[in-house]
Amino acid sequence: MENVFANTPAEERIIVALDCGRDEAVELAEKLRGRAKWVKVGMTLYYACGPSIVAAFKQRGYRVFLDLKLHDIPFQIEGAAKSAALTGADMITMHTLGGQAMLEAAQRGVNAAAKERNGQTAVTLGITVLTSMDENSLSQIGIERTPAEQVKLLAGVAKDSGISGVVASAQEAAALREILGPQAYIVTPGIRPAGADAGDQSRIATPAQAFENGASHIVIGRPITKADDPAAAFDTIVAEVS
Ligand code: C5P
Numbered sequence: 430m431e432n433v434f435a436n437t438p439a440e441e442r443i444i445v446a447l448d449c450g451r452d453e454a455v456e457l458a459e460k461l462r463g464r465a466k467w468v469k470v471g472m473t474l475y476y477a478c479g480p481s482i483v484a485a486f487k488q489r490g491y492r493v494f495l496d497l498k499l500h501d502i503p504f505q506i507e508g509a510a511k512s513a514a515l516t517g518a519d520m521i522t523m524h525t526l527g528g529q530a531m532l533e534a535a536q537r538g539v540n541a542a543a544k545e546r547n548g549q550t551a552v553t554l555g556i557t558v559l560t561s562m563d564e565n566s567l568s569q570i571g572i573e574r575t576p577a578e579q580v581k582l583l584a585g586v587a588k589d590s591g592i593s594g595v596v597a598s599a600q601e602a603a604a605l606r607e608i609l610g611p612q613a614y615i616v617t618p619g620i621r622p623a624g625a626d627a628g629d630q631s632r633i634a635t636p637a638q639a640f641e642n643g644a645s646h647i648v649i650g651r652p653i654t655k656a657d658d659p660a661a662a663f664d665t666i667v668a669e670v671s
Contacts, residue, residue: 430606430607430610430611430643431611432606432611432612432613432615432643432645433611433612434645434646438671439666439667439670439671440464440465440466440663440667441466441467442640442644442645442646442647443465443466443467443636443646443647443649443663443666443667444467444468444469444494444616444646444647444648444649445457445461445465445467445468445469445649445650445653445654445663446468446469446471446618446648446649446650446654447468447469447470447474447650447654448471448473448474448650448651448654449474449654450474450477451474451477451478451482451485454468454470454474454482455485457654457659458485458486458489458491459489460659460660461653461659461660461663462489462490463490464660464663464664464667465491465653465663466491466492467491467492467493467494467519467520467646468486468491468492468493468494469493469494469496469648469650470482470483470486470493470494470495470496470518471496472496472497472498475495475497480516480517483495483516483517483518484516484517487517492519492520493516493517493518493519493520494518494519494520494521494522494616494648495513495516495518495520495521495522496521496522497509497513497521497522498522498523498524498556499513499521499522499523499524499527499535500523500524500526500527500531501527501531502531503527503530503531503533503534504534506523506527506531506534506535506538507534507535507537507538507541508538509535509538510523510534510535510536510537510538510539510542510553511538511539511541511542512538512542513538513551514538514539514542514543514546514550514551515542515545515546517546518551519549519551519552520551520552520553520554520614520616521535521539521551521552521553521554522554522555522556522596523535523553523554523555523556523592524555524556525555525556525557525583525584525586525587525595526556526583528586529586529589529590532553532555532586532587532590532591532592533590533591535553535592536553536590536591536592539551539553552593552594552614553592553593553594554592554593554594554595554596554614554616555583555584555586555587555590555592555594555595555596556595556596557579557580557583557584557587557595557596557597557601558576558579558580558583560598560618560619560631560632562576563576564576567579577601577604580597580601580604580605581604581605581608583595584597584605584608584609585608587609588608588609588610588613593613593614594609594613594614594615594616594645595609595613595614595615595616596616596617596618597615597616597617598617598618598619598632598634599617599619599620599632599633599634599638599639599642599644599647600632600634600642602615602617602639602642602643602644603642603643605643606642606643613645614645614646615643615644615645615646616644616645616646616647616648617634617639617642617644617646617647617648618630618647618648618649618650619631619632619633619634620633620634620635620636620639620647620648620649620652621633621634621635621652622635622636622649622652622662622665622666622669623635623669625652626651626652628651635669636649636666636669636670637669637670640670649666652666653666
């Protein structure tokens with residue numbers, strides 16, 4: 430299925446995951462400035478630095494994906510999502526396992542924040558099944574579906590709740606695009622440019638494969654951040670998929 434992101438320039442569809450300490454993250458943001466448009470801040474960096482780390486990237490012109498994977502009762506999540514959006518974040522995540530009422534609460538929180546941000550709305554993404562989980566670990570917690578079936582079921586919950594989209598592996602992206610439709614955000618990590626070191630990722634795809642499968646955005650960390658020349662690594666990926 431076609432998607433509405435197909436004509437967006439590649440550099441606006443690549444999110445660089447800055448999984449390191451503050452100084453290194455800011456240094457990388459300087460090196461990638463003017464090229465990359467998005468950075469991802471995960472829990473490690475955020476809990477170490479707080480909202481000022483989002484501000485540090487926003488000041489340098491980046492859009493920020495704040496990946497805190499919220500999961501709590503709806504009342505708490507409405508407030509958390511609002512606070513997360515008020516940091517200036519442009520994209521936030523929550524676990525779909527929290528259920529439809531929780532996801533709707535997250536969306537309300539983000540909508541409330543938008544009123545205080547000149548109408549600027551953060552994208553809301555649902556986490557389906559962590560890629561660290563397999564059939565056995567799902568069974569251990571009482572879920573007797575395959576990971577793929579569970580992902581599809583939870584994507585349906587995400588859709589019904591009206592959030593913007595999901596985080597998923599590139600392998601799942603095509604099936605999710607069918608479920609979620611052409612407008613949905615489908616953000617895929619586990620990306621390795623052809624020939625790059627897989628590291629601890631197992632179900633990997635190249636940037637081009639992920640986009641072909643219907644990803645709206647791809648998340649790439651170490652193939653860019655650990656490269657001798659991160660800016661050149663970023664440019665090579667953009668050229669590959671453009
Ligand atoms: O360095 P690498 O490209 O593997 O970084 C991928 C990023 O995407 C990391 O920040 C990781 O936490 C995140 N991620 C992932 N797999 C998921 C969800 C998030 O690799 N299923």
